[in-house]
Amino acid sequence: MAEGLLTGRRLAPVLLEKPCCTDGADDAPTQAGAARVVLVGNPNVGKSTLFNALTGARQHVGNWPGKTVSVARGTWRRPGEADVGVVDLPGTYSLVPDSPDEELTRELLVDAAPGERPDLVVVALDASNLTRNLYLTAQLADTGIPTVVALTMVDVARSRGLDLDTGALADALGVPVVPVVPRSGQGIDELAVVVGRALSAPTPVTPAALGSDLEDAVSAVSAALVAAGPDDPAARWRALALLEGGGDGPDEAVAVARRRAADLLADEAGGDEAGADEARADEAGADEAGADEDAADEVELRVAEARYAWAHDVLGEVVTRRGSRTTWSDRVDRVLTSRWFGLPIFLAVMWGVFEATTTVAAPLQDAVQGLFDGPVSDGFGWVLGVVSAPEWLSGLVQDGLVSGVGQLLSFAPLMAIMFVLLAVLEDSGYMARAAFVVDRLMRVIGLPGKAFLPIIVGFGCNVPALAGTRILRNPRQRLLLGLLIPFVSCSARLTVYVLLAGIFFGDQAGTMVFLMYVLSIVLVVGMGWVLRRVAFRDLADDPLLLELPPYRRPTLRVMGVQTWQKLRAFLRTASGIIVATVTAVWLLSSIPMPGAAAAPSEPASFGHVAPAESVFGGVSRAVAPVFAPAGFDDWHASAALVTGFVAKEAVVATTAQTYSAEEPSDVHQAGALGTALHATFERTSGGHTVAAVLAFMIFLLAYTPCMTTVAAQRAEIGTRATLAGIAMQLLVAWVLAVAVFQVGVLLT
Amino acid sequence: MSVLRRVEADRARRRRLAELGFVPGATIEVLGRGGVGGLVLAVNADTRVAVDAAGARELRVQEATRG
Numbered sequence: 001m002a003e004g005l006l007t008g009r010r011l012a013p014v015l016l017e018k019p020c021c022t023d024g025a026d027d028a029p030t031q032a033g034a035a036r037v038v039l040v041g042n043p044n045v046g047k048s049t050l051f052n053a054l055t056g057a058r059q060h061v062g063n064w065p066g067k068t069v070s071v072a073r074g075t076w077r078r079p080g081e082a083d084v085g086v087v088d089l090p091g092t093y094s095l096v097p098d099s100p101d102e103e104l105t106r107e108l109l110v111d112a113a114p115g116e117r118p119d120l121v122v123v124a125l126d127a128s129n130l131t132r133n134l135y136l137t138a139q140l141a142d143t144g145i146p147t148v149v150a151l152t153m154v155d156v157a158r159s160r161g162l163d164l165d166t167g168a169l170a171d172a173l174g175v176p177v178v179p180v181v182p183r184s185g186q187g188i189d190e191l192a193v194v195v196g197r198a199l200s201a202p203t204p205v206t207p208a209a210l211g212s213d214l215e216d217a218v219s220a221v222s223a224a225l226v227a228a229g230p231d232d233p234a235a236r237w238r239a240l241a242l243l244e245g246g247g248d249g250p251d252e253a254v255a256v257a258r259r260r261a262a263d264l265l266a267d268e269a270g271g272d273e274a275g276a277d278e279a280r281a282d283e284a285g286a287d288e289a290g291a292d293e294d295a296a297d298e299v300e301l302r303v304a305e306a307r308y309a310w311a312h313d314v315l316g317e318v319v320t321r322r323g324s325r326t327t328w329s330d331r332v333d334r335v336l337t338s339r340w341f342g343l344p345i346f347l348a349v350m351w352g353v354f355e356a357t358t359t360v361a362a363p364l365q366d367a368v369q370g371l372f373d374g375p376v377s378d379g380f381g382w383v384l385g386v387v388s389a390p391e392w393l394s395g396l397v398q399d400g401l402v403s404g405v406g407q408l409l410s411f412a413p414l415m416a417i418m419f420v421l422l423a424v425l426e427d428s429g430y431m432a433r434a435a436f437v438v439d440r441l442m443r444v445i446g447l448p449g450k451a452f453l454p455i456i457v458g459f460g461c462n463v464p465a466l467a468g469t470r471i472l473r474n475p476r477q478r479l480l481l482g483l484l485i486p487f488v489s490c491s492a493r494l495t496v497y498v499l500l501a502g503i504f505f506g507d508q509a510g511t512m513v514f515l516m517y518v519l520s521i522v523l524v525v526g527m528g529w530v531l532r533r534v535a536f537r538d539l540a541d542d543p544l545l546l547e548l549p550p551y552r553r554p555t556l557r558v559m560g561v562q563t564w565q566k567l568r569a570f571l572r573t574a575s576g577i578i579v580a581t582v583t584a585v586w587l588l589s590s591i592p593m594p595g596a597a598a599a600p601s602e603p604a605s606f607g608h609v610a611p612a613e614s615v616f617g618g619v620s621r622a623v624a625p626v627f628a629p630a631g632f633d634d635w636h637a638s639a640a641l642v643t644g645f646v647a648k649e650a651v652v653a654t655t656a657q658t659y660s661a662e663e664p665s666d667v668h669q670a671g672a673l674g675t676a677l678h679a680t681f682e683r684t685s686g687g688h689t690v691a692a693v694l695a696f697m698i699f700l701l702a703y704t705p706c707m708t709t710v711a712a713q714r715a716e717i718g719t720r721a722t723l724a725g726i727a728m729q730l731l732v733a734w735v736l737a738v739a740v741f742q743v744g745v746l747l748t
Numbered sequence: 749m750s751v752l753r754r755v756e757a758d759r760a761r762r763r764r765l766a767e768l769g770f771v772p773g774a775t776i777e778v779l780g781r782g783g784v785g786g787l788v789l790a791v792n793a794d795t796r797v798a799v800d801a802a803g804a805r806e807l808r809v810q811e812a813t814r815g
Contacts, residue, residue: 131792132792330790339781
């Protein structure tokens with residue numbers, strides 16, 4: 001853990017004052033001086049739904065400054081009372097950080113300077129799963145931050161035969177407890193009143209009693225801390241952290257903690273087998289540091305045990321259990337996670353996701369694209385005509401900007417579908433089951449089972465697949481998956497395979513296309529293997545451990561708000577790259593090379609230039625020799641690849657243009673274009689046509705899919721990783737193409 | 749139904765398990781079996797957790813009387 005590197009002491013002041021965020025928007029201004037409330041809770045307890053019920057549309061989502069952690073912030077308008085700024089922290093099982101998500105929570109609640117701490121924590125407690133939820137509450141209590149409990153899932157608990165005494169829970173915890181049903185807004189008004197009261201008379205949760213041995217040790221260390229420094233509301237937390245061997249503090253306190261931890265270990269050992277172990281360790285000459293570590297280790301385990309013991313005690317006072325423990329959710333799981341039905345059902349669901357992101361999305365995408373290519377472009381043309389704008393301006397606006405914006409927006413329906421699907425799968429609880437079912441399979445590339453979904457979607461389109469990498473909570477895994485997705489052969493690449501395979505491989509065309517898909521999978525697995533050994537050695541191969549939340553109906557409103565926000569963030573990030581690239585390519589193909597002629601009789605001018613004579617043609621010609629070792633040193637081929645960087649859908653059209661041939665209406669009947677391509681590849685490959693075409697197809701498979709993918713990648717994994725990814729794609733593509741061609745030349 | 753006695757894992761992993769309720773004394777019930785040795789467990793009655801074969805091996809349990 002990068003402790004000390006990112007301690008909250010430096011970050012926290014910025015964090016709570018100002019709504020920040022990467023998407024740049026600031027639609028939820030909370031006036032300065034407003035109370036700051038932080039929402040904390042386990043994953044899957046309805047915390048996001050609660051957040052939405054509190055803030056409505058007055059919220060926005062974005063990365064915490066300097067972090068990859070996405071956080072929602074908003075303003076809570078309470079009837080008749082002052083607004084409150086609310087931060088919805090990522091769901092967490094504990095305040096001991098193991099991931100950046102949890103680190104952020106810890107920084108905010110424990111490490112923040114006194115003036116920067118949140119005024120109040122609202123902890124969402126799942127009534128149907130109280131023991132585990134109380135474990136987090138016990139940790140919160142030690143931070144000394146004033147708390148109000150929002151009790152969720154009371155209905156689920158009741159349906160499972162659990163009766164809860166809210167009053168008894170409030171007594172046990174020493175803080176107000178408000179049952180809420182965020183979905184219907186029930187209890188929200190009462191929560192507002194209780195929060196208002198708690199803000200004026202703040203009380204922290206009564207600390208969980210850990211038993212006399214541990215409590216003695218905690219008191220001793222706390223006393224040493226208090227003696228050494230200023231009053232700290234989180235003194236109990238720090239004392240426990242020191243006993244567990246974590247955190248830093250004044251030397252005296254650290255010394256007291258070490259001694260007390262060793263004492264605790266000795267008490268525990270008491271001559272039993274652990275004592276014998278220790279004796280052996282002593283004989284082996286284990287150094288003092290090792291013994292300290294063992295003691296700290298042991299203390300941590302005992303603290304965890306003691307917190308659970310406390311949680312069980314509270315549960316005993318609060319909950320009455322009647323009837324069977326098996327829920328309908330368990331019965332559904334017997335089928336969905338079973339050895340025989342688990343995988344087939346999973347594959348059926350994935351098929352559905354794939355269909356939704358391809359077959360269902362395609363007509364919507366075409367409609368948007370059509371709207372921009374037709375009416376919108378014509379409209380601009382008409383306006384520009386009326387003001388008699390120069391021809392170059394009309395070209396720039398119509399063929400550059402409008403078509404670029406059109407292409408960007410054509411992805412909007414697809415992305416919306418993807419975000420809704422993700423939300424449905426995640427919120428319903430199925431995603432966790434799917435992750436369990438395919439976990440073994442995905443381990444091959446060092447990623448958890450959930451990574452399967454984005455990869456499947458990638459075969460349709462890489463852009464929503466990249467958005468789908470968000471289902472992984474670990475940012476390192478997300479980065480690895482984000483770098484692998486472009487190697488998944490999307491449907492746009494298929495059109496080019498089909499054209500080339502049809503021209504060059506005749507009857508074998510189908511086999512060749514299939515081979516490209518096999519190769520794509522080999523690339524994903526192979527690159528996953530390589531990257532894990534080169535750049536991702538830190539990704540531990542821990543055994544699977546996954547909570548299966550109860551199945552639930554997703555909340556439409558939350559889904560709507562979240563989809564809209566993600567979509568907006570995508571469009572904002574992607575728009576720059578896409579419009580710039582489309583405009584640049586348009587410019588390049590409109591500017592004639594010096595000395596070029598449009599026709600033998602007239603010199604070429606801006607906008608009147610054959611592809612071969614434009615700067616675009618010039619650039620392609622300059623790039624072409626790079627591909628000599630791969631057997632396709634020809635400007636037609638490199639021009640196709642340059643266009644392919646913008647969008648693979650455009651490759652066939654560009655190829656036709658560069659040969660001044662008709663774009664074949666049916667790619668199976670390539671006609672004149674086929675003849676021209678044949679001639680080109682035969683010439684450049686020195687007669688090894690098949691090898692050169694294969695090399696070209698493989699390059700096309702492996703290099704950067706399109707600029708929208710680049711934009712989406714940038715949105716998910718950042719600019720630097722995206723650039724590194726592009727370099728990797730080009731390198732892998734080139735090396736593979738050269739290898740295939742050279743081997744092909746040797747064999748034929 | 750079984751009772752967890754020990755967790756055989758390193759500290760970070762043990763902490764992860766503890767967060768979900770796997771501490772000595774916790775009750776564990778196997779609710780279902782998936783492919784390749786995976787298990788669906790009920791921990792402390794209310795939490796449902798999936799583990800794979802390797803994860804299951806980390807949990808040392810003692811058979812408790814049914815009831």
